[in-house]
Amino acid sequence: MKNTKEIIESISSWKRTNSCGELRKKDIGKEVVLMGWVQSRRDHGGLIFVDLRDCNGLTQIVFDPEESTEAHQKVRKIKNEYVIAIKGIVVPRLPGSENPNMPTGDIEVRVKQIKILNISEALPFNIDDKLEISDNLRLKYRYLDLRRPKMQRNIKLRHQICMEIRNYLNNKGFLDIETPFLTKSTPEGARDYIVPSRVNPGKFYALPQSPQLFKQLLMIAGFEKYYQIVRCFRDEDLRADRAPEFTQLDMEMSFIDREEVFSLIEEMFVYLFKKLFDVEIATPFLKMDYQEAISKYGTDKPDLRFGMEIIDLTKVFNKSSFKVFQEVLSNQGKICAIKVEEDNQFSRKKLDDLQLFISSFGAKGLSFIKFKEGKDFQSSIAKFLSSEEIEKIRRETKAQQGNIILIIADKKEIVYETLGNLRLKLANDLNLIKKEKEEYNFLWVTNFPLLMYNQEEKRFEAVHHPFTAPLDEDIKLLDSDPLKIRSKAYDLVLNGNEIGGGSIRIHNNDIQKKVFKLLGIDDKKAEQKFGFLLQALKYGAPPHGGIAFGLDRLAMILAGARSIREVIAFPKTQKATCLLTDAPSEVDLKQLKELHIKLDL
RNA sequence: GGGGUCGUAGUGUAGCCUGGUUUAACACGCCUGCCUGUCACGCAGGAGAUCGCGAGUUCAAAUCUCGUCGACCCCGCCA
Incomplete structure (x- = not known):
């Protein structure tokens, strides 16, 4: 980087008077010294606007060649993320050019003097919250990622x-x-x-x-x-x-x-x-009680922001003609269900998707019954269901027209874990947790x-x-x-x-x-x-x-x-490595020797 | 240990399924110049990618197959 020495100046006797987030209308007329990073520069040939950022916020600063030719000349050289100090007067923005999106949007600082405290190469990514950057890159340049307002x-x-x-x-x-x-x-x-x-x-x-x-x-x-x-x-x-x-x-x-x-x-x-x-x-x-949490929500950390409790249908099926259910019952298993009230056209694809989901918890199959008009219903196990069983299910689950009952029959632990997770997945898929309202x-x-x-x-x-x-x-x-x-x-x-x-x-x-x-x-x-x-x-x-x-x-x-x-300011990856420092890493043989350790890889 | 998603200029994505009219597209960023009220400034021009890596299939691979590396999500694990 040539000319670096010519550009960079010492902070010398300058003292920061304010942060970039705090100046308001009441400060108009004050002479201030601000220091921070160049968030963006808008060069109009004559006027140059710079958004100056520090840990407290943004302030727009203005360079007018009529105010100071020297400052204006210098600011033409600056780029994003240069570190600068400016001295100037807080002035009101021109009527109509206030920016209501910025807390400091009513004012700007008219710059008389600028010092470039440090330069910056072009960054691997922009310092803003708009773009999603891959974790890979964020972790490698964590110190830049941490500059983003959200972090x-x-x-x-x-x-x-x-x-x-x-x-x-x-x-x-x-x-x-x-x-x-x-x-x-x-x-x-x-x-x-x-x-x-x-x-x-x-x-x-x-x-x-x-x-x-x-x-x-x-x-x-x-x-x-x-x-x-x-x-x-x-x-x-x-x-x-x-x-x-x-x-x-x-x-x-x-x-x-x-x-x-x-x-x-x-x-x-x-x-x-x-x-x-x-x-x-x-x-x-x-x-x-732990027991209640498990039997109603299938987990020891129930999310009570929505219902969809687990319903025990084991008794309903005690005379079931369905071989799979019989087997589960003879092995002291359980048959439980959750009810989806939202009238959802669970497509074939959706049910396949759920089938795959439950299998990751060790459950072998998901049965469903959809209650339709009157006595009409649709079910994956229709031919094994007696009309008496259907009515019992309807009664136990208080199912209404359009509701879908999802049933898991398996070992007790698997039934609870699967339905507990299914409950959460469905709540998520069906938007049962109102995100717009903060609920604790x-x-x-x-x-x-x-x-x-x-x-x-x-x-x-x-x-x-x-x-x-x-x-x-x-x-x-x-x-x-x-x-x-x-x-x-x-x-x-x-x-x-x-x-x-x-x-x-x-x-x-x-x-x-x-x-x-x-x-x-x-x-x-x-x-x-x-x-x-x-x-x-x-x-x-x-x-x-x-x-x-x-x-x-x-x-x-x-x-x-x-x-x-x-x-976490400096987190590790899923493989417990640090992409910033490259830890863990190999150590000198000498260090191992001091520790009386020989490697056997 | 297992299952899944992803990997294409500096960044984010498209192209991949259906291999060849693609000289790999778009946006942001970057570089040069212009511009006196912008705040996602604008305008004109420009540079920048052998498509994570390796093998294979093929006349031909970003595109298909296998392997490998990395990131993420999940199961196991985490009293």
Whole structure:
């Protein structure tokens, strides 16, 4: 780049007086110094208009050869994204040339002096929100992508969320306490990210999947109210709402039970929404049993912004002549349905499409019945249906003319998962969720089972995590019927997204040992992996519990984004790489040697 | 590990199904010049792509086939 040195000037004694977003009519007559990037230049030969951008907004600045020949000469050289400083007078725009689309559209700055602070090559893409740019390019030039107003808004919103959460919790007496990143690998849960230890050959740290154990130790240490906005690491495959490193709002409290957690969090969201959007959130939030969520919505994170609940038709078909249904029933399966009320001409293609969709959840087939005028109906399983069954279906589903009943018969888990997902897909396809109206539908899902059975490994697993307390009345089942035990775990669901989850913890050494045992963690292994916790539980551990929120997910929902990458400044790709820095990458042999590591590829 | 969508000038797309009248089109951006009230400024001219990469089929491949790489969505996985 030739002549660079001649063009670029020092900021020297100039001081910025205002941001580009703030000048209004009331500032007319003031001499101001603005600094920022050239968003666009409109050269009329004589007059030259420039939109100057900084993190606060845009201001139109005008170069008139009659005002300053020197400034006018200089500005002819500038291009998009040059960094400039200007000194000039705020003046009203000519009557009729005000721009109502700009907050600063009533004024402009008549420039007397300009300094070019830096030049810019032509960018790989434009800094505006109009064009959809591929993720590939956006991530490679993330620092440019982040210049776009939409990204600036998202990142600012995220900051505000964090700030207000901190304000709220600080005022409630919570302490922000840091916990280690280089910590110990624990069994159960997700795959760990591993860090080799140089000074301890052959040994490894694990990055924390969450600060779970440390926050419990902080309660035992007597801090009583802890929070942290903290990075967590899980080496699992990604999704639109899941990244390998993500941020949690992590909290823990002593001497509380579930109700205290609920009311504290509800109040926090009321505060947050009031501060951020001036929106009133109604409390208390709705609560729903895990079992009810599963049986009505097929998921533990139901979206209650629309109906279309799952209807159990198992009994209706108990004498079915349909072989497929008979088989399902004899294997203790279920036959359930959802009703599509919108009078939709479900075309053959649409039904094929749904057929394909449900198969991805392991369901084998989708049957349908469309109720028409009077007793008339149309069905994929018409020849297996008795008129009595038809009437029962009509009654159970309260189907009206034009409604379509979609039926899945399969193993219980598959039926619920499939219909749960089908429900969401149909709501989306049929536009049942009114997007134009911001709706925040909060829901506590409670009384999760403590354990589930892992068929492959032939053992119990913790539904939440191994430190979750059973319901008091279910403790007696620990010895007799572990799968029936309900836990003091809870999730907070917002518009069908799980935004947080937590539990009251076990603070009793004996119960903790028992739970470990049920999970197949014998005394020796428990000692080796969680010895420090079991030990700590012996020294006057207070009753305690807490909750953690997925901050990325929360920010995503509040920003109206479709992926958490939109609210993370420097996100990773689906293969957990960073296109900007090219991480992960190979390291020097010397580094590996220091770490006592040999590669085996 | 599996299924799907996508990959064409700097960017976003069209062309691909049905191979050859395509010298690969359009818009934005970029470069040069003109233009004193624009704000998606306007006008005139110009540069820029061996169609992700590799093999195959064919007289002929952006177009068909296979492989491979990358991005995204989903299943598995994520207490």
